[in-house]
Each structure stands twice: as structure tokens, then as C-alpha cells.
Amino acid sequence: MFHRANLRNNSKNGRSQVGQNRNSKKKPVAKLTLITEDNESFTVCKKVAEMSMFFKNMLQDTEGIPAPFIVPNVSGYDLKKIIEYCSYHCLDTDCPNDNDSLRSRRDRKIGHWDETFVRNIINKDGDPVIDNLVGLTKAAYFLDIPGLIWLMTKSIANTIDPKPIAEIREIFNVPVPSEREEEILQR
Amino acid sequence: LDTIPNELLAHIFSHLRSPADLYACAHVCRRFTLSALTLVYARPSFASRDALAGFLDTVTAAVNPPTPRSTFAYGTMVRRLALTAEPLRLYVSDAMILRLLSAGTNVRLEKISLAGCRFLTDESVTLIATLCRTLIGLDISDIIELTDAALTAVIPTLPPLQTLNLNGCVHISDSTLLRVAAQCPALRRIRVARCALVSDVGVAAIVNACPRIAEMDLEGLPILTPAAMAPVLSALALRELNLASCAALLTLPPRPPFTAPDPSLLRTLNLTGLVALEDPAVLVLVNHCPRIRTLVLTRCAALSDMAMTHLGRLGKSLQSLHLGHCVRLTDVGLKKLVKSCGRLRYLDLSSCYLITDKSVHEIPLSCPKLRRLGLVKCRAITDQSIYSLLRLHSTLERAHLSYCTLLSLSAIMALLNVCRNITHLTLTGCPCVLARPDVQAFSKPAPAEFSEGQRGMFCVFGGGGVGGVRDYLN
Numbered sequence: 001m002f003h004r005a006n007l008r009n010n011s012k013n014g015r016s017q018v019g020q021n022r023n024s025k026k027k028p029v030a031k032l033t034l035i036t037e038d039n040e041s042f043t044v045c046k047k048v049a050e051m052s053m054f055f056k057n058m059l060q061d062t063e064g065i066p067a068p069f070i071v072p073n074v075s076g077y078d079l080k081k082i083i084e085y086c087s088y089h090c091l092d093t094d095c096p097n098d099n100d101s102l103r104s105r106r107d108r109k110i111g112h113w114d115e116t117f118v119r120n121i122i123n124k125d126g127d128p129v130i131d132n133l134v135g136l137t138k139a140a141y142f143l144d145i146p147g148l149i150w151l152m153t154k155s156i157a158n159t160i161d162p163k164p165i166a167e168i169r170e171i172f173n174v175p176v177p178s179e180r181e182e183e184i185l186q187r
Numbered sequence: 188l189d190t191i192p193n194e195l196l197a198h199i200f201s202h203l204r205s206p207a208d209l210y211a212c213a214h215v216c217r218r219f220t221l222s223a224l225t226l227v228y229a230r231p232s233f234a235s236r237d238a239l240a241g242f243l244d245t246v247t248a249a250v251n252p253p254t255p256r257s258t259f260a261y262g263t264m265v266r267r268l269a270l271t272a273e274p275l276r277l278y279v280s281d282a283m284i285l286r287l288l289s290a291g292t293n294v295r296l297e298k299i300s301l302a303g304c305r306f307l308t309d310e311s312v313t314l315i316a317t318l319c320r321t322l323i324g325l326d327i328s329d330i331i332e333l334t335d336a337a338l339t340a341v342i343p344t345l346p347p348l349q350t351l352n353l354n355g356c357v358h359i360s361d362s363t364l365l366r367v368a369a370q371c372p373a374l375r376r377i378r379v380a381r382c383a384l385v386s387d388v389g390v391a392a393i394v395n396a397c398p399r400i401a402e403m404d405l406e407g408l409p410i411l412t413p414a415a416m417a418p419v420l421s422a423l424a425l426r427e428l429n430l431a432s433c434a435a436l437l438t439l440p441p442r443p444p445f446t447a448p449d450p451s452l453l454r455t456l457n458l459t460g461l462v463a464l465e466d467p468a469v470l471v472l473v474n475h476c477p478r479i480r481t482l483v484l485t486r487c488a489a490l491s492d493m494a495m496t497h498l499g500r501l502g503k504s505l506q507s508l509h510l511g512h513c514v515r516l517t518d519v520g521l522k523k524l525v526k527s528c529g530r531l532r533y534l535d536l537s538s539c540y541l542i543t544d545k546s547v548h549e550i551p552l553s554c555p556k557l558r559r560l561g562l563v564k565c566r567a568i569t570d571q572s573i574y575s576l577l578r579l580h581s582t583l584e585r586a587h588l589s590y591c592t593l594l595s596l597s598a599i600m601a602l603l604n605v606c607r608n609i610t611h612l613t614l615t616g617c618p619c620v621l622a623r624p625d626v627q628a629f630s631k632p633a634p635a636e637f638s639e640g641q642r643g644m645f646c647v648f649g650g651g652g653v654g655g656v657r658d659y660l661n
Binding site: 156157160174 | 191192194199201202212214216
């Protein structure tokens with residue numbers, strides 16, 4: 001894809017490369033270094049980071065690129081996936097956004113790339129699938145990325161779509177309620 | 188799971204299509220219930236009187252939670268209410284509205300539609316205005332009893348209003364509109380069709396005071412004069428305008444001189460039945476509103492081929508054009524029109540009886556995207572026209588060919604076989620099908636109000652009937 005933005009994951013050495021990039025290129029691309037709470041570090045283009053309203057607002061407030069930024073509440077795995085998503089979609093013009101009507105949000109179809117993206121989350125070895133989906137959804141919600149929130153919630157909705165109550169409880173690991181509680185839910 | 192915010196749960200549930208899934212989720216655990224039921228109750232829909240009665244019982248029982256009878260205050264979850272289903276609307280009474288609103292539905296209500304609830308009175312409107320603080324859409328069309336006095340009294344309590352539908356409220360006059368203009372600056376859509384007392388003064392006041400006005404329905408206002416057109420056409424945000432059957436709009440827009448600072452962004456304009464509208468007025472309109480996409484000129488019988496040349500200036504903007512009963516239209520005008528407007532998707536030429544094969548031949552060549560074509564009562568067209576239309580094989584979806592008496596069954600067969608996307612084909616009164624009752628059997632049933640003679644002529648293929656008749660003829 002021609003519009004795939006520059007993405008570098010330098011989690012191995014865990015160091016910032018902001019300065020280096022600035023000096024080595026003629027036309028500097030604004031970059032931002034992010035460190036997750038489990039100490040993985042990522043360097044992303046400003047354009048990619050701005051898919052997240054959280055970073056966008058932060059960059060506007062600080063007027064410039066801050067030092068390596070510690071992202072709270074987001075794990076390295078989640079941030080890696082988020083950057084993957086944002087790099088692919090950062091030049092899209094018709095991402096789902098908060099102004100969409102309920103119906104258009106519901107009827108929108110998941111694109112081909114997005115489908116593979118979600119399937120790869122599901123296939124991550126061993127771990128229970130729904131936990132990964134929910135974890136990434138929460139991270140997307142925290143960083144406020146409307147397109148990704150739409151994709152993840154849609155995918156979760158698809159997994160529970162035609163299922164009976166007992167199976168939904170199983171998926172989300174909800175304990176079977178007591179009879180008294182059951183009675184309350186019936187109302 | 189315990190850490191998912193409620194907003195995200197609501198997001199997830201909003202993707203579910205069927206209420207059954209939502210109910211399943213609602214029974215999983217208490218947090219799920221809250222998120223899922225908020226969605227269930229946001230837009231309750233009622234088809235029958237029983238459904239509404241059941242809903243009323245539920246919300247009334249839930250007024251003071253947690254009562255022993257229900258877990259949540261369902262009434263406060265309601266955001267949109269529509270009591271417009273056909274049998275139901277005749278049962279809606281003032282007492283029912285009072286019961287609904289006092290059960291907490293007023294707290295978050297955004298839109299309420301009471302269109303055609305004929306037995307409601309001023310009392311209900313007053314109640315809604317005083318209790319619903321968050322209302323942005325109010326549809327009280329066709330509640331004939333409503334009075335000017337009641338509306339002018341309650342409008343000051345509705346400043347956030349964006350949509351107001353007063354179609355067919357025949358007693359309201361300019362004083363209501365003046366009050367709306369003064370009190371509701373956020374207004375975007377207003378409909379006052381058939382409110383015969385509304386005049387230039389009220390319409391101009393709305394346009395001047397509400398900068399975001401985007402849609403105006405002024406159909407059938409007999410005393411609206413061309414003087415009102417200058418302010419209306421200068422409204423910058425206006426996208427849709429309906430002026431059908433406004434009897435006093437003899438010349439439109441006022442000429443001369445008509446000047447407005449900026450070109451209008453109007454997309455949809457309906458001028459049905461302005462029988463005296465003349466060609467120069469079309470020129471002024473087209474120059475002022477170059478972005479028109481949908482234009483309805485049905486029964487503007489004074490228009491001639493010159494008007495078609497003027498319409499050609501709209502060029503690629505124009506997508507849908509209705510010229511039914513523009514009886515002076517000839518091949519010359521139609522050819523010019525289609526040559527300039529290559530993006531037309533819908534063209535209606537019903538009863539333009541001077542049209543012949545020559546200009547119909549030009550339509551597919553110039554407008555390759557045409558999806559719907561109306562040639563009802565164009566009696567001069569022959570099979571030759573149908574064979575020309577075969578060029579539209581991948582786009583044509585609807586063809587109206589009723590009363591085209593010269594068509595033969597073999598041409599219709601060719602049309603059906605080549606244009607595989609056709610979903611609707613009308614051949615009412617065509618001798619070629621009238622002679623074949625076996626073919627006519629695939630038609631939809633005639634409307635109940637048709638007379639015996641009309642039923643005999645009726646022949647409309649739609650849905651499965653198109654495929655059925657195609658297979659049968661082959």
C-alpha cells in the first residue's frame with residue numbers, strides 16, 4: 001500500500017531515535033517516542049499519532065514534540081497493534097467518527113484489511129481471544145481513536161451476535177447469577 | 188471484563204441488529220442490562236395500541252426506582268418517540284401524552300413525532316413544551332386542531348429546537364413563525380406545507396433569524412408571493428426547498444432585478460404545479476442556484492424548449508429531473524438538455540407527448556448512468572426507442588412505459604433480457620400486454636381504490652414479477 005506511513009518499532013534497544021531521525025533526513029518528519037507502562041518503546045510519525053485524539057490534543061497543548069512520552073494504561077502488545085492500525089489508516093478520509101449516525105455506524109461493513117487485522121489478534125497464541133479484543137478496545141478507548149473503537153466494538157458484537165445468554169456469559173467470563181439476581185434482571 | 192467502561196459496552200451493543208440479541212445481553216448481568224436496555228428504550232417503536240399500552244405500564248411502574256417492581260427507571264432512557272403508526276395514531280389522546288411524559292420520558296427526550304394524531308389538542312403541545320427541556324425535534328403535523336395562540340405561548344420554552352414540522356396545521360399563521368424566528372436560532376428544518384395563513388412575512392422572518400436553516404417545506408401556501416423569494420433564495424445554508432403548488436408565485440424569482448450576494452447551495456428544489464413559470468425565471472434560478480441536484484418541474488406547463496437550454500447550465504450537478512406534463516417540450520429541447528447534463532440518474536418525461544424516438548435515442552448516448560426513466564403517455568415513441576434504451580443495460584432499474592401505445596411485446600422482451608437490473612416496469616394501458624392476459628397475470632395487484640376499468644388496464648411488474656415475466660416470455 002502506497003500510503004503506509006513510516007513505522008519503526010525499536011523495542012529491542014528501548015531508546016529514543018527522535019534526534020537521530022531529525023538530523024539524518026533533509027526534510028524532517030515530526031516523530032514521537034512512546035513508552036508503554038510495561039517499558040516497551042515505539043517511535044511513530046506525528047501523522048500516525050494524531051489518529052488518536054488523546055495524542056492530537058496533547059501535541060496541540062504542548063506545541064511541539066515532547067520528550068519520550070510515557071503512555072499510561074496501555075500495554076506494549078496493544079500499542080503495537082494500535083500503531084499498526086493507525087499507520088494503515090492515517091491517510092484515510094472516511095474513517096468512522098463520532099458524528100456518524102447510529103444507523104450508519106451499525107450498517108458499515110468491516111474492510112478486508114481490518115478483517116485480517118482483527119483475525120490476527122484472535123490468533124495470538126494461547127491467550128483467550130476475547131480478552132485481547134477487550135484489552136485493545138479499552139486501549140483504543142483510552143487513546144480515543146474513533147475508527148479503531150468502531151472496529152473493535154463491531155468485532156466484539158459480531159462474536160456475541162446470535163449467541164444465547166449462557167454462551168455470552170461464558171465468553172465474557174461472567175459468573176452465573178444467583179436466583180435473586182436473575183429475578184432482578186428479568187424486570 | 189469488570190474494567191470495560193459502560194460507554195464501550197453501549198458501543199458494542201449498538202452494533203447488534205436484532206432486539207433479541209439485545210435482550211440476550213440484557214440478561215447476562217446487571218451492568219449489561221443497564222447498557223443494553225438504554226439502547227432498547229432509546230427509540231421504542233409501537234405498531235399497535237397494545238404495544239403502547241404495555242410500554243406505558245412498564246414506564247409508569249418504573250417511575251421511582253428501585254421499586255420492588257422494576258430495576259431501572261426505563262422512562263428516563265427514552266430519547267425518541269414516534270406515535271405515528273397507522274392505526275395507533277387515532278387512539279393517541281391528551282391523557283396518554285400526559286401519562287407518557289409524567290413517567291419520566293420527558294427527561295432525555297430529543298425527538299417526538301405525533302404526525303397525524305388527530306385527536307390531540309393544544310393541551311398536549313403545551314405539556315410537551317413545558318416538560319421536555321432537551322427537545323430538538325418536534326413533529327406535530329396534521330394535528331388540525333392546533334391553534335396559533337397555544338403555539339406562540341409555548342415556543343419560548345423550546346429554544347434548542349432544530350426541526351419543526353407543522354405541515355397541515357391549518358390554523359397557524361405568521362405569528363407562530365415570527366415567534367419561532369425570535370426564539371429558536373438553531374432551527375434547521377421547518378415544514379409549514381398547506382398552512383394557508385402563512386405569508387411572506389413569516390417566511391422571511393425565519394430565513395433572516397435562523398442562519399442555519401437548511402430545509403424549508405412551503406408547499407401549497409396560496410398567499411406566498413414572489414417577494415418572499417429574494418430572502419429565501421439568499422439563505423446561505425438552504426439545501427432543500429419545496430414550493431410546489433404555491434398559487435401566487437406567478438413569476439419566480441422576482442424579476443427584474445434579482446440580485447443576491449452569493450450563489451445558493453440549494454440541492455433540491457420542488458416547483459410542482461407552478462403553471463405560469465416561464466423560461467426567463469428558469470434562467471435566473473439556474474444562474475443563482477448552480478448546484479441543484481434534484482429539480483421537480485412537474486406540471487410547469489408554460490416551460491418551452493428554451494427552458495431546457497437554460498437547465499443545461501446546471502451540467503453535471505443535475506442528477507434528477509422531473510418534467511412530467513411539461514407539454515410544450517419537444518425533441519429539440521430534450522436533446523440539448525441531455526447533451527449538457529450527462530450525470531442524470533432519473534428523468535421523468537410523463538405526458539410530454541411531443542417527444543419522439545429521435546430524442547429518446549439521444550438519452551442513453553449522453554446519460555450513461557440513467558437508472559430511472561419515465562415515458563408514461565409519450566404516445567409517439569415506438570419500439571425504436573426501446574431498442575435505443577438497451578444501451579443502458581447495466582444501469583437501468585426502473586422504466587415507466589404506461590400508455591405508450593405503439594410498443595410491441597418483442598421490444599419489451601428485449602428490454603427485459605438485456606437490462607438485467609430492471610426491478611420495476613410499468614406497462615399499464617399498453618395494448619401489447621392488454622391482449623395477453625397470461626402476461627398480465629405477473630403484474631402486481633391493482634390498488635384497492637381503482638375502478639373496474641382501471642383494474643383491467645393496470646399492469647406493473649415489480650420485485651419477483653419482473654423475473655417471472657422474463658422467464659415466462661422466454
